[in-house]
Amino acid sequence: MDIAEHEAWFFDYARRERALETGDVTPIDLKIRHSREVLATARAIAAESDMPPAQRRACLLAALYHDVARFEQYRRYRTFRDRESCNHGLEGVRILKREGRLDGEPAALRRRVLAGVGLHNRFALPERLPEEIAEVTHVVRDADKLDILRIMHENLCGPEPYHPTVVLGLPDDPDLVSGAVLRAAREGRVASYADLSSVNDLRVLLGTWLFDMHFPASRRQFAGAGHARELLESLPQDENYGDIRKALLDRLAQTGCGEAPGEASRDS
DSSP states (O other), X not given: OOOHHHHHHHHXXXXXXXXXXXXXXXXXXXXXXXXXXXXXXXXXXHHHSOOOHHHHHHHXXXXXXXXXXXXXXXXXXXXXXXXXXOOHHHHHHHHHHHHTTXXXXXXXXXHHHHHHHHHTTOSSOOTTOOHHHHHHHHHHHHHHHHHXXXXXXXXXXXXXXXXXXXXXXXXXXXXXXXXXXXXXXXXXXXXXXXXXXXXXXXXXXXXXXXXXXXXXXHHHHHXXXXXXXXXXXXXXXXXXXXXXXXHHHHHHHHHHTTOOOGGGOOOO
């Protein structure tokens, strides 16, 4: 189960990539910490799940490597928006193969890890995925979302101005409202990045992630950490966002009292 050698390589690789950056390294530092936090959260989720040791190892390796392509992506394109640069999930698979990082792992485990990395950023997972691949991918997706909540909370609710890259370059304009994002929230669906028009829309999207938490440990952290609550509370209480703000906060409070998201849960 020990993946210390993989961790050592990954963080050494990240430091090498950081050294190549000639501009602002803040986004790279953010992704280094993010990778560490996602791994820790995946460990907590997997520890509560009844899965064999090899499956847990696949979950941890996929969590560790899920954003391995982010460093090259930022250096080449100056953005973390995939549709303006490259698919960082698929690029991560390419890097892992190029570097031979999984060559010493059993073939079945390699397939699960590569699938978890390659699929973690999909809006919806393919139908009829093998159960063991779906489980690995769900662990990574839950852990990824939970730490993105922390990052967004620290940036959008903190005293210091946020880095534009963190909010995907979206304008902080209260007059820009995405009907598609609000509609998804009303219908209990996960909103899409492609529909975002403003930072407030991003706050709503983050709140809809509650509908896509697949494990009890994930739902507890989503409701209990406080990040989602404060992000939603910072939405304006106006005709555009007021009802959505209340509905998502109410659902969050219910989840914190032990109620799962229910039938509305689906892939993001």
